[in-house]
Amino acid sequence: MKVYHFSDPHFGHENLLDYVESPFKTIKEKDTTIINNFNSKVDVEDLCICYGDFCFGKSSEAPNSQRKAFEYYRNQLNCKNIIFIRGSHDKNNGVKTPIRSLIITLGGKWIYCVHNPKEAKSEFFFNFCGHWHGKYGKFIRLSEKSVIVDLSVENWNYSPVEYTEIWREYSKWIKNEKTN
16 A cells, blocks of 8 residues: 545636646646546555645536535545545535644654645654645745645646655755755
8 A cells, every 4th residue: 555645636626727827728627637647646545645625616517516526526536545634625615524634654754744834843854735736846944854845736747646756856855955
C-alpha cells in the first residue's frame, strides 16, 4: 500500500478557471484530467489524503449537485481509502469530514496536515497543505527548520503525489536554496 496526497481539485468549480492559472479551457477537461491521473496512479487499496476543497457543491456536471456532488466525484476515483481534511470550500458540497488537521509520520518525519498554510506549525519539519493553488511554488519556508508543502494539484501535474516524489522534489529545492 502506498500513501498519496493531493489538494484542491475543486471538482465542478467553474469559476476556478478564472482565478487559477490553468492549461484547461473547461472545468470538465480539468476534472477529467485529474480523475484520469488519479486512477492511473493510485491503486484501489492505496491510501490517499485530500487536503481540502474536493468539489464545488453547485457543480454543473454532478446531477442533483446540491446533494450529490461529493458522491458524483468520489465514485469516479478508484481508491477505496481516502481521508478528507476539511477545506475552505467544503461546507455545502457533501464532504462530511470532521477532520481539520492530522499528524502523520512518513519517511521518519512528523508531518502536520491541514488545508490552509496559515495554520501550519513551525514545530513540524513538513506541513502538508493546499489552498494556495501553486501560487508560491511547491515549497515555502515557514522557519529555519520547517517547510510548507503545497499539495495543490496545480503544483503536481494535476495528480496525487506520493511521499517519495515529494521528498525527491524537496531535495532538489533545498539544494537550489543552498546555492542561491
